[in-house]
Amino acid sequence: MAEGFIQTNVNITDEDANMLDQMMVMDGYENRSAYIRRLVRQEYARRYSQPNPALTIEQALVAGEALK
Numbered sequence: 001m002a003e004g005f006i007q008t009n010v011n012i013t014d015e016d017a018n019m020l021d022q023m024m025v026m027d028g029y030e031n032r033s034a035y036i037r038r039l040v041r042q043e044y045a046r047r048y049s050q051p052n053p054a055l056t057i058e059q060a061l062v063a064g065e066a067l068k
Contacts, residue, residue, distance in 0.1 A: 010036075
């Protein structure tokens with residue numbers, strides 16, 4: 001396993017796996033792990049960029065770190 005990564009196992013239904021795979025392909029990803037990381041970062045940015053959704057993911061991550 002590469003440095004800087006923590007392995008996390010998640011159980012999802014067949015239906016959810018199919019939806020995930022469809023979205024992944026539509027967004028140009030070939031790797032589920034990379035795609036899940038993208039989804040987590042997007043959700044983090046959505047939550048912590050409020051009330052300014054124009055913030056980038058990087059800006060939201062920095063803002064989130066400041067809250068700790």
